[in-house]
Amino acid sequence: MTYRNGARRGGTSRRPPSKPSSSRVGRATRGALHAALTRLAEQDPLIGLRQEVSVKLYGEVQKEVIEATLAEEFGVGVDFRETTALCVERVVGTGAHVEVIDTDPNPFLATAGLRVEPAPPGSGVAFRLGVELGSMPYAFFAAIEETVRETLLQGLRGWEVSDFLVTLTRCGYWPPQSHAHAVFDKSMSSTAGDFRLLTPLVLMDALRAAGTRVHEPVHRFRLTVPAEVFGTQLPVIGRLGAVPDAPVAHGSAYVLDGLIPAARVHELGQLLPGLTCGEGEVESAVERYEPVRGVPPARPRTDHNPLDRKEYVQRVTRRTRVG
Numbered sequence: 001m002t003y004r005n006g007a008r009r010g011g012t013s014r015r016p017p018s019k020p021s022s023s024r025v026g027r028a029t030r031g032a033l034h035a036a037l038t039r040l041a042e043q044d045p046l047i048g049l050r051q052e053v054s055v056k057l058y059g060e061v062q063k064e065v066i067e068a069t070l071a072e073e074f075g076v077g078v079d080f081r082e083t084t085a086l087c088v089e090r091v092v093g094t095g096a097h098v099e100v101i102d103t104d105p106n107p108f109l110a111t112a113g114l115r116v117e118p119a120p121p122g123s124g125v126a127f128r129l130g131v132e133l134g135s136m137p138y139a140f141f142a143a144i145e146e147t148v149r150e151t152l153l154q155g156l157r158g159w160e161v162s163d164f165l166v167t168l169t170r171c172g173y174w175p176p177q178s179h180a181h182a183v184f185d186k187s188m189s190s191t192a193g194d195f196r197l198l199t200p201l202v203l204m205d206a207l208r209a210a211g212t213r214v215h216e217p218v219h220r221f222r223l224t225v226p227a228e229v230f231g232t233q234l235p236v237i238g239r240l241g242a243v244p245d246a247p248v249a250h251g252s253a254y255v256l257d258g259l260i261p262a263a264r265v266h267e268l269g270q271l272l273p274g275l276t277c278g279e280g281e282v283e284s285a286v287e288r289y290e291p292v293r294g295v296p297p298a299r300p301r302t303d304h305n306p307l308d309r310k311e312y313v314q315r316v317t318r319r320t321r322v323g
Helices: 027-043 060-074 138-151 192-210 227-239 262-276 309-322
Strands: 002-004 048-050 054-056 088-091 095-099 111-118 125-129 160-162 164-172 212-226 248-250 253-261 281-291
Touching: 027 060, 088 111, 095 164, 095 192, 111 192, 125 138, 138 164, 138 192, 192 309, 212 227, 212 262, 227 253, 227 262, 253 262, 262 281
Parallel strands: 088 160, 125 164
Antiparallel strands: 002 281, 048 054, 088 212, 095 111, 111 164, 212 253, 212 281, 248 253
């Protein structure tokens, strides 16, 4: 992303998506807003929509474009809250947990044991069996794996968990049963639904035992400023959490490369015109993820919150009864 005179210009940004959430949206327009954002997300793969009416975007300019498009094409007026960079959580240790069928506090007709451990950066998500494949119906294994991947889109602090290995260490079920001369009885028989509902509880307890660390996206930046104002730049970028390399003279200007948290890139672009009399330029692109310094940020959950067993069981059993 390139800034000059306070405006974005040219170049390609490989910035991680940021998460601005809409505000000042009344109940009457909430449905219209969601429908409009869904249509925009279908048209632009760089837009991701979450349940609390927040969207994943690539930079401030895209946010301005969406705000204008919603107003002009869909008649929906919104104001965006402050944009935040999307962090990730990485597993730091090994943790395991088991829930056994018909044994408190497990309310579901399923047995599942899971172990969570870190994997090398960039390796993605891996799920493997530590039990015999024929030990229960394949649909139950599929339900567990699918639920593992879905659940870890929100880790201990609400961010997506990346680069980890989950192993199914134990499983068990009750085969289809019925009363004498009666039809199939769900209250006596396990289904894939039992494994889908139990897996988040087992997984999050294992993850809590393993622990996670929040990582934020870090950009590599290139700052070009006139030589006469260069001395004023270092304190500013230092306050923004940037780590600069050695400056290089380039004609009547200095070029400074370095690393800066993605959350501060936009602020740097806004400060630059005033610091350089409109003659400075900054380009940035995502470099890697690094552990957050200080108190790690958290993101509100949009699932049934398996970190709180009582709340989770109440929600999913209520949903099952209604369904």
